[in-house]
Amino acid sequence: MTTLDEKHSYNLFPSIDNISTPTKMDEATLESFWEVFIVHYELEIHKFSYELIKTMVRYNPDGALKNMKILFRALGQARLNYLAEEKSMEIDEAFIDDKKFALVATEQLWETMYSIYGLSVSEYQEAKAILKLIKHEQVPKNILLAGFNSFEKLVTELFYAVKKQQSIERIFNSNFASQEVKELQIKNTKEIKQNPNQNESFQDHILSLQLEESQLSTKNEVLEESAATTLIEERSAELINIMSGNLTPETIVNSVPENQPIKFGSMFLQKIKGLQKSSNETVVNANELGDFQNYMHIERKIERDTVEMLKEMQSASSPQLLLLLGSVGDGKSHLLAYLKSTKPELFENVYIHNDATESHSRTRPAEETLERILAPFEDGQEPKQHIVIAINYGKLHNFYLMQEEKEKFQCFRSYIDSLNIFKNVKDSKANLTFENFHTVDFSKEKYYSINEKGVYSVFFTSILEKIAAQNESNEIYKAWLLDKENNKWTIAHENYAFVMNEQVRKRIVEKLIHVIIRNKLIVSTREFYNLIVDLIVPPEILLSPQSTAFSLNNSLPNLLFNHPERSAILLGFNELDPVLIKNSLNDELIASIFMHPNLEIYLKDAFQIQDQIPFDNHWKNAIAINEHLEVAGFVIRLKELLNEEDANTDFSHFIRYLYAFFKGDGDVIEEVFTILEKVVFQWKGSPKESYAYLTNNLKKEFRMAIPMDLDRTLDQEVFGSVEDGDIHAANHYITIGFNDINFELDLKLFEILRHVSSGRRPNLYEAGQAIQFEDFYNKIVKYFEDKEKKLLLVHVQTNSYYEISKPRFSKAKFDVKRV
Structure with missing residues (x-):
């Protein structure tokens, strides 16, 4: 110690x-x-x-x-x-x-x-x-x-x-600086006269001491002058560092050196892992972007919306407040920093608060800083300049509740109410106009689109293209080349080379959209960067950076589908693992891996490639040590990334139906109704045509069924709501049903219902997952129970039918007759 x-x-x-x-x-x-x-x-x-x-x-x-x-x-x-x-x-x-x-x-x-x-x-x-x-x-x-x-x-x-x-200690010691200068001058005057060669070094030392004394004097003046202001008091840590010379306007922006030492010998690993940090750096350096961040910038619709809003603010006759509202990591701070550096004219007389999670004091919550910044827009105040704030939903909600308790910011809170972002019911204030308050909502922009061919994402694809681009502007690629030239090679380098394949990038994006739609995920820019790192750098290298991690398990296809523990996104990929799909093609692949005399030729033919099979050495090594099952799993996953999406999957069908729903294609939507009608009569079972059982209890001697005359209905406001172009901002579901009783058909539910429609009864797990359809089914049953006067009683063992009806004039409660 x-x-x-x-x-x-x-x-x-x-x-x-x-x-x-x-x-x-x-x-x-x-x-x-x-x-x-x-x-x-x-x-x-x-x-x-x-x-x-x-x-x-x-x-x-x-x-x-x-x-x-x-x-x-x-x-x-x-x-x-x-x-x-x-x-x-x-x-x-x-x-x-x-x-x-x-x-x-x-x-x-x-x-x-x-x-x-x-x-x-x-x-x-x-x-x-x-x-x-x-x-x-x-x-x-x-x-x-x-x-x-x-x-x-x-x-x-x-x-x-x-x-x-340490800053206070330095100031304390500085009191002796002037005296030291004088003593040195007196002490060395005689020596300099005796030995003139000492003069140069002595003058250098005197100059450095005088400079230090001058700086300390200036810093003390700054301290005294600033002590009266509240803001400087609250940011005492910054003030102390300005006093001590450790913090200047230049070092605030450039506090991290550009050329840091190469960690663990690999420049590429340092660069690729830097993706996980790059989205955070725009918050730290809010006034400008680094070269790599500028390189990675991709224009989005939300950027164009923000530019238009800023232009309107500049032309307004009075100061305006603009909220850039969204979730953590969705690019709000990056966009502000980018626009400020490329379109500075939009920020004249504009105060920017780039990170609403930041507090100007380490001892006070961020909401108090936000309250002080928004003070000019409090009721009865007259703001002098425009304000732009990047803020997350949670932070805005906390601020709203704090001001509601204080009974302050009434007008601003009314504006938040009008946005209907914290309530499920429409507020009466939604029709009010708020001339000085504006919002650009990042959550409303979806990063993917749907057309007649399937799904795609310009945003995600562009990011992957920039990361894999083989040009001098791409720092990651240059670092990869440098490592290659210096024989610094790991499985991460091979995974990166695999991402250079355009088809692989396309399939990664399509699979990601599949996960987003299936699990209703919101994948931010920051999370997508993290995903890229997870697909390239295996945990083994993260835990032991000197490891090469050469193994089939660390190849990108396996990192994509076989590591659910790493993130919620990869958990979604794991649920789509093609190894879990039982079909004849997979069975043939597995058998061939065990038995084919020339596996390499067979795989090249199966993948329809003439070049070397990706990760060639690793699957061959695995075969050599009899890890045939591991190779089979790898090959099935590799095929999923090299081949196009099968048109007969649940996902392909659902996307086709979702596209038809928004486009108003009635012929295609009829296919969905056909599936749902089959499911309704198979959900609990059906004794005869047009009848459905009320319960699923097979142990009872008798079961009750009800006739159903299903009339097809759907959400007419959404059906056909997109007339031109592709679908860019849409919900993940189809609102559909019968007899004006609708439910939301999402992808997970569609997977279950499509299997049920093929003749398979739902098991307990599927019934639990399909709770929304179960609720819909019960509503349909109740609708026909209220409407129909006759029920069918079925004797389970003999399959005998009895019609039960309520007589119009008899005193008996029910009439029963065998049919």
Whole structure:
């Protein structure tokens, strides 16, 4: 353990002046400080590095939890020392002596900091969340991820505390700078006269000291002048760093060096993993984009809508408020930064708040910062300039509730009500006009389209094309070439080469759209970048960066379909794994892999390719060690990416019907009604034509059935609503039914109903999944029960029929006759 500082008796960190301080904590700064923290507490870097812990949270949660327990205890020790130093308080011996500290519970350590040493409420809340977490040996991945986020926040607080302490220490020491200059001048005057050659080095030293003195004087003037303003008080961390020379307007933007050292010897791995960070960097550097972000920019309809709205704001006679509303990672901040750099004229007299999750104070919630920014648009105020805010739904909802409780921002809250985004029923304020408030809703833009041929996505395809582009503008490709020339080769490099295949990119996008429609997912730009990294870089390389990870399991087809644990998107891909499909083609492939005398020729013929089969060495090696089943799975998945979509799949049929629904193609929709009519009479069973059983209980001696005269209906407002062009922004379902009782037919439900229509009764699982259709069926039954006067009673064993009817004039409750 590092010894206590002799001056203060506090265990303080060495200087971190070499770590620049960003306006908002970024990953590069956090990682640099994390390493200082680990070294200071003599922890092993290869076990506790930031990148490794972050990776383990995703792929080895149990190991991450174990390491976090150790890190959290060391973090508590560090924070205690800086709290005590700040308040000039002594630290109890129980927290200093190693033997005694070993007996102190981690929970007691953090409670002591809060109750005695003045730990902030926000830090204590984050600490309690982690304390609750580390009591367990195993926790779900999503809970662990939330705990790790809390841990990152506490490390960030420690970073600012260290910066603050070291800046104050520097200012304290600077009081002796002027005296040192004078003493050096007197001391060396005689020596310079005696030895003129010393003059140059002495003057350089004097110049550096005078420059430091001048800078410190200027910084102190800035401190005194700024202390009166509320905003500067709240951003004291930034002010201290400006004072200490660690933060300038230039270093705010360029706090991360362009040419960082190549980690683990592979420039390509560094570049491709950087995709996971690139969507975050526009929030940190909100005023400009880097070269790679500019290269990756893709114009979307939402960009054109935003430009039009900004033009209207510039021509307005009074200040306007524009909300860019959406979900996390959907590109709001990126778009603002891009437009500001390419169309600066749209932002004249415009205040931009690029990240509504950001607080101007580390001790106050983001909602208070948002309240201060929106203050000019509060009731009765007169704003002086336009305001543009990028904000997520959750943050806007929190702000709305906070102001509702305070009974403030009445007009703005009425505008939010009119958008109908937090309520399922239309608000009466929807018809009101709000001349000064505007919204561009990113959630309304879907990233895929449907035409008569199937599905496609210009956006996702363009991203993949840019990443795989073989040109000098693509930093990823250049890094890949450099690694190839230097024989730095892993399975990730081969996966990237596979993505260069246009057909593979097309099928990845089609399969992604399949997952989105089937699971009703919203895939943001950030999530798509993460997916690309997951498809190229296997967990083995993330956990052990020096590994080549050469194995068939780490090839892209297997990473795509066989790793559901990595993300919700890949879980969706796993549900579409072609290996799970039982058909004659798959059976033939599997048999051929075990028995064909020349498998390579057979596979080339099956894939209709003349070049080398992708991942050639790996499947051949697997065959050599008798891993035929693994090769079979790989080949079936590879075929799915190299061949076109089968026109007879549930997905192909559903997309054809969905397209016909929005286009108003009645002939095609008739096919859907035919399927549904079969399903209605097979859902519980049917004793005879046009009759359906009321229940599914086969154990009873008698079963009741009801006649149904089904009249086809659908949502006439949506049917045929898209007259021209492809379908770009649509729901994932068809609203359809009988006798004015409709339900929403989505892809998952369609899969079940199509199988039922082919003659198979639904099992309990399918019935549970098809709860919406079950509800629809019960409504149809009730409709005909109320309408029909006759029921059919069926004796199960003899299959005898009895008609039950309610007599019009007899005193008997029912008439029963055999039919």
